[in-house]
Amino acid sequence: MKKDLRIIKTKESLRHSLLALLKRKPLDTITIAELCREANINRGTFYLHYREVHEVFKEYLEVIVEDLKQSYEEPYYKTNYRIQNIDADMIKIFHHVKKYKDFYQIIFDEHIPMMYYYLLFDTVRSFMKNSIEEHFELDDGIQLDYLISYQTNAILGILIEWHRQGYETSIQELNQYFMTILSVKLPRS
């Protein structure tokens, strides 16, 4: 039971047309009708596969996030989860975001639904989960999910800041900041 060729053709046409439109105008101004005209697809057909323009974009984003996953799963030297490894991991994320800057600018836009942020969050979170579960020494009485979400979103906080500063900070600088942050300790009582 293979996927119907017509469906593949339709979806590819929509994805392709969305990219074309994105070069001319922002995502949240692109209507379904407009996208269908561009793609020469009947509007009714659109609703057979998607409910909103965002879902088409999300499929694109999933491909991009797949790229992030790939680069993460590259076998590189992981001895212990020490600073060097965190270093390497973060550099990868920073490079990835820079590479697809045009997309991440859309994702972090304030008019865009949270769904894209969560897609990114869940992806990075799965890396974080592995790292933390394998390499952290945990105190009793902590629910791991909270630690993982805390750490994950902290990193996304750096990306948000990067975004807001127009991606002007270089990756080297960004990574240096990150490493410094990790070394900052809260003064304990």
Add this chain to the structure above:
Amino acid sequence: MKKDLRIIKTKESLRHSLLALLKRKPLDTITIAELCREANINRGTFYLHYREVHEVFKEYLEVIVEDLKQSYEEPYYKTNYRIQNIDADMIKIFHHVKKYKDFYQIIFDEHIPMMYYYLLFDTVRSFMKNSIEEHFELDDGIQLDYLISYQTNAILGILIEWHRQGYETSIQELNQYFMTILSVKLPRS
């Protein structure tokens, strides 16, 4: 030069009607036309003040976030920025979110635009900025903005996790997790 009473009346009517509608259906299904019918406001009038339903909700949220600010500015014993103070600060945020749980469930919904998240982010960030600037010993060569955004979003990560677990974790437990997280140290090489 006072604000025109008619404007105040119109806006209040819209806010009030939005709340009424929110009790019956989710935010992203409420149309402008529907809101105006409920409020007995001409649809054209709506466009004189807002561009989308979200902007009405955002005004509500601003009031709520104001409540967070108020509770934060309560003068309580701040000697040094030590664990006890962080403790107290976080408890405040957790209580606040719990108090307005119905709203934060909307804010964290995946269909909702990022604007609300950023509103919360910026609010918490301003607290964080003060705390960090006053009380942290900083290494040279770090751009403070990145540290602040990192820490801020880390906390929001806990709230996201809380949200996803249906706010079932108690505030005491949540705070305990948070304190444990802060004490977790990365193993250094």
Add this chain to the structure above:
DNA sequence: GAATATATTGAACATGTGTACAGTAAAAAT
């Protein structure tokens, strides 16, 4: 209280949304 300013209304228009359905085209299955 009268004059002035302006917020609101109601109507209209082009376009978008979401859905339904019968007819057609193009796949997959035999």
Add this chain to the structure above:
DNA sequence: ATTTTTACTGTACACATGTTCAATATATTC
């Protein structure tokens, strides 16, 4: 190659969107 299945089209409908404009209502100002 024929049959069967199903994706796509074209049309239609009720409703939503975003804007314009003259008429009206209701503030503010003097």
